[in-house]
Structures are given as C-alpha cells and as structure tokens.
Amino acid sequence: MTDLLLRGGRPWGLGSPADLLIGDGLIKQVGPDLPQGDAQVIDVSGQLLLPGLVEAHCHLDKTLYGGAWVPHSADDTLAGRIGNDLGRRAELGVPSVERITALLRTMSSFGTTHVRTHTDVDPAVGLRGIEAVLSAAETVPVEVQQVAFPQHGVLTNPGTFELLEEAAKSGVFAIGGLDPAGIDRDPVRHLDLIFGLAGRYGTHLDLHLHDGGSLGAWELELIIERTAALGLGGRVTVSHAYALGQIDEAQQDRLAQGLAAAGVALATAAVYSFPVPPVKRMRAAGVTVACGHDGIRDLWGPYGSGDMLERAMHLAYRSTFRRDEDIELALEAATYGGARALGLSGYGLAAGCAADLVAVPSSTAAEAVVTHPSRTLVMKSGLVLHN
Amino acid sequence: MTDLLLRGGRPWGLGSPADLLIGDGLIKQVGPDLPQGDAQVIDVSGQLLLPGLVEAHCHLDKTLYGGAWVPHSADDTLAGRIGNDLGRRAELGVPSVERITALLRTMSSFGTTHVRTHTDVDPAVGLRGIEAVLSAAETVPVEVQQVAFPQHGVLTNPGTFELLEEAAKSGVFAIGGLDPAGIDRDPVRHLDLIFGLAGRYGTHLDLHLHDGGSLGAWELELIIERTAALGLGGRVTVSHAYALGQIDEAQQDRLAQGLAAAGVALATAAVYSFPVPPVKRMRAAGVTVACGHDGIRDLWGPYGSGDMLERAMHLAYRSTFRRDEDIELALEAATYGGARALGLSGYGLAAGCAADLVAVPSSTAAEAVVTHPSRTLVMKSGLVLHN
Numbered sequence: 114m115t116d117l118l119l120r121g122g123r124p125w126g127l128g129s130p131a132d133l134l135i136g137d138g139l140i141k142q143v144g145p146d147l148p149q150g151d152a153q154v155i156d157v158s159g160q161l162l163l164p165g166l167v168e169a170h171c172h173l174d175k176t177l178y179g180g181a182w183v184p185h186s187a188d189d190t191l192a193g194r195i196g197n198d199l200g201r202r203a204e205l206g207v208p209s210v211e212r213i214t215a216l217l218r219t220m221s222s223f224g225t226t227h228v229r230t231h232t233d234v235d236p237a238v239g240l241r242g243i244e245a246v247l248s249a250a251e252t253v254p255v256e257v258q259q260v261a262f263p264q265h266g267v268l269t270n271p272g273t274f275e276l277l278e279e280a281a282k283s284g285v286f287a288i289g290g291l292d293p294a295g296i297d298r299d300p301v302r303h304l305d306l307i308f309g310l311a312g313r314y315g316t317h318l319d320l321h322l323h324d325g326g327s328l329g330a331w332e333l334e335l336i337i338e339r340t341a342a343l344g345l346g347g348r349v350t351v352s353h354a355y356a357l358g359q360i361d362e363a364q365q366d367r368l369a370q371g372l373a374a375a376g377v378a379l380a381t382a383a384v385y386s387f388p389v390p391p392v393k394r395m396r397a398a399g400v401t402v403a404c405g406h407d408g409i410r411d412l413w414g415p416y417g418s419g420d421m422l423e424r425a426m427h428l429a430y431r432s433t434f435r436r437d438e439d440i441e442l443a444l445e446a447a448t449y450g451g452a453r454a455l456g457l458s459g460y461g462l463a464a465g466c467a468a469d470l471v472a473v474p475s476s477t478a479a480e481a482v483v484t485h486p487s488r489t490l491v492m493k494s495g496l497v498l499h500n
Numbered sequence: 501m502t503d504l505l506l507r508g509g510r511p512w513g514l515g516s517p518a519d520l521l522i523g524d525g526l527i528k529q530v531g532p533d534l535p536q537g538d539a540q541v542i543d544v545s546g547q548l549l550l551p552g553l554v555e556a557h558c559h560l561d562k563t564l565y566g567g568a569w570v571p572h573s574a575d576d577t578l579a580g581r582i583g584n585d586l587g588r589r590a591e592l593g594v595p596s597v598e599r600i601t602a603l604l605r606t607m608s609s610f611g612t613t614h615v616r617t618h619t620d621v622d623p624a625v626g627l628r629g630i631e632a633v634l635s636a637a638e639t640v641p642v643e644v645q646q647v648a649f650p651q652h653g654v655l656t657n658p659g660t661f662e663l664l665e666e667a668a669k670s671g672v673f674a675i676g677g678l679d680p681a682g683i684d685r686d687p688v689r690h691l692d693l694i695f696g697l698a699g700r701y702g703t704h705l706d707l708h709l710h711d712g713g714s715l716g717a718w719e720l721e722l723i724i725e726r727t728a729a730l731g732l733g734g735r736v737t738v739s740h741a742y743a744l745g746q747i748d749e750a751q752q753d754r755l756a757q758g759l760a761a762a763g764v765a766l767a768t769a770a771v772y773s774f775p776v777p778p779v780k781r782m783r784a785a786g787v788t789v790a791c792g793h794d795g796i797r798d799l800w801g802p803y804g805s806g807d808m809l810e811r812a813m814h815l816a817y818r819s820t821f822r823r824d825e826d827i828e829l830a831l832e833a834a835t836y837g838g839a840r841a842l843g844l845s846g847y848g849l850a851a852g853c854a855a856d857l858v859a860v861p862s863s864t865a866a867e868a869v870v871t872h873p874s875r876t877l878v879m880k881s882g883l884v885l886h887n
Contacts, residue, residue, distance in 0.1 A: 181863065182862070182864055182867040184866065185823045185824065186823070385817055386817075386820055414822045415827075415866070415870050416870055430771075430772055431772065432773070435574070435802060436573070436574075437572065475569070476568065477569055479802070480802075483802050484805075
C-alpha cells in the first residue's frame with residue numbers, strides 16, 4: 114500500500130509543526146518538511162494531531178446505543194438500578210451485537226482507537242456478553258480489551274467465580290471486581306479470589322471501587338499490598354475510586370505514593386456528581402490516570418456520547434481545571450494515561466508508533482478538550498477512516 | 501406578513517401532535533389539523549417543539565467568545581481570578597461589542613430567545629459594559645435583560661454603589677449583589693443598600709451568593725425576610741446559592757418553603773464541581789428554578805458553548821437525574837423556570853404566547869437534553885431564524 118504523508122500538522126507535545134510519514138500501519142518518520150517520495154499527501158496544515166483516543170472504562174455489552182430512546186426506568190437506589198438491569202435485559206435484547214457495533218462505530222468516528230470494556234459475567238448472562246462484544250469488535254477498526262466483570266458480585270452471586278475463571282481460560286484480557294466490601298461483604302476473600310485468577314491466568318485486573326471514604330481508602334491499601342506482593346504492577350487498575358475524592362490531602366498523598374510505587378492505575382469517568390479522584394495530585398505522584406465514559410445509553414443511565422474529547426472535558430470540568438496545562442491532564446488521561454493503564458505498546462505520535470491518530474482544528478490541546486470539535490481526520494493502523 | 505403554519509410538531513407537554521398558527525409575532529392557534537388558509541406551511545412533523553430557551557444567568561460583557569483561544573492565566577484562588585480579570589480586561593479589549601454579538605448570535609442559533617446577563621459595574625469600567633451589551637443586543641433577535649453587577653463588591657469598592665444607582669436610573673432591568681458576607685463583609689448593610697435601590701427604582705434584584713454552608717443559608721434567610729417585607733416577591737433571584745447544596749435536607753426544606761412563600765427564585769449554572777441546589781426538592785416546594793451558563797469563554801474560565809440544551813444537560817447530570825421526568829426539571833429550568841425568574845409574560849407554547857420557539861428531532865424532552873441535537877427550527881417573535 115502507498116505510504117501517506119500527513120503534511121503540516123501540529124503533533125501534540127512537539128512544539129512545532131511536523132510532517133508524519135505513515136506506512137505499514139506505523140508512523141515511519143516525524144519531522145519538518147519530509148520529502149514526498151512516492152507517498153500520497155494528506156494536508157493537515159494547522160490541525161492539531163493527537164494520538165488515538167483511549168476509552169479506558171465503559172460497558173459496551175449493556176448499551177442501547179443507536180436504538181430508539183429508552184426512558185430510564187429504575188428508582189433512585191443502587192438496588193433499584195441492579196433490579197432494573199436484570200429485569201429488562203431480555204426485553205430490550207441486551208447484550209446486542211447491533212447496539213454494540215453502533216456504539217463502537219461512533220466511538221471510532223470520534224477518533225477512539227482503543228477501548229477497555231467491562232462485560233457482565235454472571236450465571237444469568239453467562240459469557241454471552243463477552244461473545245457479543247467479540248463479534249461486534251471484529252467489524253470495527255477499534256482495539257477492544259474486555260474485562261470479565263462480576264456486576265452482581267462474586268461471593269454474593271454463586272456461580273460467578275467459575276464463569277470468571279472460564280472467561281480467563283478463554284483469553285479475556287482482564288478480570289474485574291466490584292466493591293469488595295460494599296457489595297461482596299468480604300473484601301479480603303473477594304480480592305484474594307480475583308488477584309488469584311489474574312496471577313494464575315496472566316490477565317490484567319480492573320476493579321470497580323465505589324466504596325467511599327475510609328472504607329474505600331482501606332480497600333485501596335489492600336489492593337496496593339496485593340499488587341506489590343504478587344508482582345502485578347502495571348497490570349492492575351482501580352476504576353472510579355470515589356474514596357480518593359473524599360479523604361483529606363495527606364491521605365490522598367499517602368495513597369498516591371502507594372499506587373505509584375505498586376504500579377496500580379486509576380480509571381475515572383467523572384460521572385454525575387460522584388467524587389472524582391484528584392487527578393493533578395495523583396499525576397504529580399506518578400500515578401497513571403485513565404479516563405472513560407462508564408455506561409453509555411444503557412439501563413443504568415441515559416447519558417454518554419462516545420466522544421472521548423467530550424469525556425475529557427467532563428473530567429477537566431469536574432476537576433475545576435481552567436488553565437491549559439491542567440486541562441491537558443484530562444486529555445493525557447484520555448490518551449497516554451489510558452494507553453499505560455491498558456498496557457498498550459507502540460502508542461503515541463513518535464516514529465515507530467502505531468499510526469493511530471486524530472486531527473482537530475484546535476489551536477491548543479486544551480481548546481480541543483473544551484470545545485471537542487468535529488474531527489478532521491481519524492486514522493487507525495495507518496488507514497484513513499474519516500477525512 | 502403572511503401567517504406561518506407549523507405542521508405536525510409535538511409541542512412539549514401537550515401529549516399529542518398539534519399544528520401552530522403563527523402571525524403578528526404570536527402563536528395565534530394551537531390544535532390538530534389546523535386549516536392552512538393563507539398561511540405558509542413549515543413542516544415540522546415528528547419534531548419536538550420547545551418554547552424559546554431562556555439563559556437566566558451569564559456574563560456577556562466578559563466574554564472572549566468568537567476570538568482566538570485565550571489560555572486561562574489566573575492562579576487557583578478567587579483573588580487570583582479577580583486580579584487576572586481586572587488586569588487583563590484592557591489588554592483583551594473587554595468589554596467588546598464584537599465578542600458579545602458573536603456570543604449572542606450563537607445563543608440565538610441554539611434557540612435561546614431570552615437572556616439575563618450580569619454586567620460588571622465598577623469605578624474602573626463604569627457603565628461601559630452596560631453600553632456594550634446594549635449595542636450588541638440591538639443587532640441580535642434575543643431579548644436581553646441586564647443586571648448591574650458589582651463584581652468587585654459594593655462596600656469594599658467605593659464608588660460602585662453610586663454607579664449601581666446611575667445604572668438603575670438609566671433603566672437597567674435589575675440590580676445585582678455579591679456575597680454580602682464573604683466578599684462585602686457586612687451582609688446587613690450590603691443587602692439593605694441593594695434592596696433599597698431595587699425598591700426605589702422598581703428594578704428586579706439578582707444576587708450572586710457563593711457563600712456556603714450555614715453562612716450562605718443564613719444570608720438566604722436575610723434575603724427572604726427583605727423580599728417579603730418590601731413586597732418584592734417575583735422580582736428577586738438568588739444566583740448559584742451553593743449553600744443549598746451543602747446543608748441537610750431538613751434545612752433545605754425549611755429554606756425552600758421560605759423562598760417559595762416570599763417569591764424568591766433561584767438561578768443555577770451547575771458549573772465545575774461547585775454545589776448545585778437540590779432542584780427536585782426546590783421545585784417540589786414551589787420554588788422557581790432557572791438555569792444559565794455563568795461565564796462563557798472569559799477571563800474567569802474557558803468553558804461554555806452558549807447552548808442552553810447542553811447547559812440543561814449539565815444541570816440534569818450534576819443533579820444525578822436519570823429518569824425522563826427528572827431530566828425534564830432541568831429543561832423546565834432552561835425554559836419556563838427561567839421565564840418566571842425573568843418576569844416574562846406571554847411565554848410558552850399556548851395560543852396567545854409570543855412565537856418564540858425551537859424544534860429538535862428528539863422523541864422526548866429528556867432526550868433533547870441528553871443529546872442536545874442540532875436545532876431544526878428556531879423562531880423569535882414569529883420570524884424564522886434557522887430552519
């Protein structure tokens with residue numbers, strides 16, 4: 114295939130315009146005024162170039178995206194939302210390959226190139242969600258990692274652990290967890306079970322932790338201890354981690370040091386009015402912070418567009434980031450931070466990286482987050498998807 | 501001018517499709533299958549019709565909208581933002597008729613038909629902001645109410661009170677106020693001064709109240725007492741009222757009853773992570789709740805699009821509204837609630853109302869808020885601005 118020469122763009126972080134030579138799915142060369150040679154030129158003059166956006170936390174299997182509007186039907190309690198989800202999945206045909214495909218296509222059109230999705234695994238749905246996401250992902254140029262997710266508990270939902278193990282055996286990327294104390298009522302046993310699976314099958318681990326305040330903070334300590342003891346650094350993510358937004362700054366710093374030292378990443382979605390981990394403080398301590406939507410148009414809530422620049426805006430906004438350098442931390446979470454949490458290699462805008470990128474007509478990265486404008490170019494593995 | 505017949509739309513709240521006959525700037529008739537007569541037909545089949553959107557709290561005079569991206573340059577303190585604002589206004593040409601006009605045009609394109617804006621009045625800028633907003637408003641089909649706003653205090657900024665009085669004499673719609681305790685250090689004197697002006701000159705009153713917790717709650721009591729004593733019910737709005745989001749439910753209910761009885765409205769913007777008044781609880785008690793953007797692309801922060809459907813989404817999202825009936829409360833704030841706070845008459849979708857309306861391709865009002873799609877029709881005073 115002919116090489117492509119992206120002419121005159123402004124790669125984020127480079128400081129000056131540069132051309133990118135694309136070939137064999139890779140960024141072959143980056144520099145000013147590259148010779149055209151046999152390459153086909155794509156003019157991206159004045160455009161800001163970002164690496165492919167990374168959706169680090171969503172629930173593709175639950176989505177109703179692309180169908181008619183479904184008014185939310187649960188009451189205001191967590192139990193109500195769980196019951197609503199279990200009760201209406203069949204009626205609404207969830208999980209649906211068609212809906213998942215529609216959402217993945219939208220994500221891709223916004224420049225998302227990598228997705229980590231938490232897929233329900235429980236005795237009611239079995240591994241059907243995993244299979245539906247696999248089928249959908251085959252047809253859209255986005256790399257999808259699945260987390261086998263015990264949405265309704267492990268210990269409290271008999272048969273779930275065995276299904277998680279089956280998912281691990283069948284090659285799922287990560288094992289999930291859920292509020293070891295708040296939902297599963299036995300944090301030590303919950304964590305030992307899922308860390309055991311991750312260690313045994315060589316998967317990543319990505320836990321939902323909504324448990325707040327000192328309880329959630331203590332569970333983070335348990336997670337840090339196990340990650341360090343089992344040598345799983347770089348393979349463990351805690352999603353949401355509301356507790357980090359509810360404790361004092363001294364405690365935040367102590368946990369940040371622990372997370373950074375053990376190699377535990379955070380994924381945040383900045384949804385509703387729920388607490389957001391202190392992104393700037395976490396990054397200053399060297400903690401990897403990733404960003405995702407959480408649910409998109411599903412039985413848990415009707416919000417979400419699939420646009421990771423818009424989601425980064427929500428993260429920056431809830432973090433009260435006003436200055437460009439701060440707003441860029443949210444974009445970092447939606448790009449490089451997500452890539453680190455997902456364990457991606459060859460990610461970025463340097464020569465040798467995969468040619469996954471997106472162009473926007475923004476003067477700065479912060480402006481791209483705040484206005485999340487239409488994408489002028491989306492490229493995955495060197496293929497132009499949208500221009 | 502020829503009458504217009506909007507055919508087949510779904511007026512919000514009506515329950516079934518209806519035609520609207522528009523003439524002389526008014527909605528003349530609403531009903532199914534209206535006869536065409538001499539009217540020109542506009543097909544809005546399947547579209548949801550909303551009354552014109554009401555932006556109840558913004559700062560047009562400060563905006564940098566439509567110009568190049570200006571990275572935010574203040575530090576993270578309130579004092580830093582105030583200093584940044586005062587220091588850079590001249591350099592950036594604020595207030596700018598051109599910038600204000602650009603923002604008003606964008607607001608109008610999104611279907612906003614009424615705007616209340618808080619315009620800085622102080623010895624440094626004098627009444628130039630008021631004049632700039634007046635000039636811009638003359639050229640855009642949006643009705644603009646100005647609040648003479650003492651951004652840098654009344655008591656703490658000598659000369660400001662006299663300028664507020666001058667603004668009142670010259671016909672400004674409302675007198676503003678700002679944190680009578682937190683900024684101006686003497687809540688009783690601050691409130692007596694501005695309530696005195698409003699009473700004397702027959703203006704509305706619209707106070708910024710960021711003061712939180714029990715201090716802000718107590719200031720709300722002072723405001724309720726004065727509104728009742730002076731018979732200013734229906735003419736007083738408290739903007740932001742963060743304190744209402746920080747006190748317990750019993751206190752919220754007690755203040756809600758006081759606000760409703762006295763006829764004090766609330767305006768909220770749901771910005772950043774700042775507290776949001778409990779909208780559902782306030783509405784249940786009969787308190788008028790309005791919604792606005794607060795600053796849009798200015799020296800105080802870089803966010804804001806001018807789209808009131810998107811802003812209603814932020815309000816619904818921060819309120820953790822998931823069900824349609826709840827999300828509609830946010831839209832109510834961006835329409836009828838705003839209209840009540842602004843004291844508009846002839847507002848709505850009934851026969852006899854001003855023909856200010858907007859059409860969206862949404863199946864429900866909640867969907868319109870969540871997805872805030874492109875407008876398919878915007879009409880102001882019977883004139884089609886966008887179709």
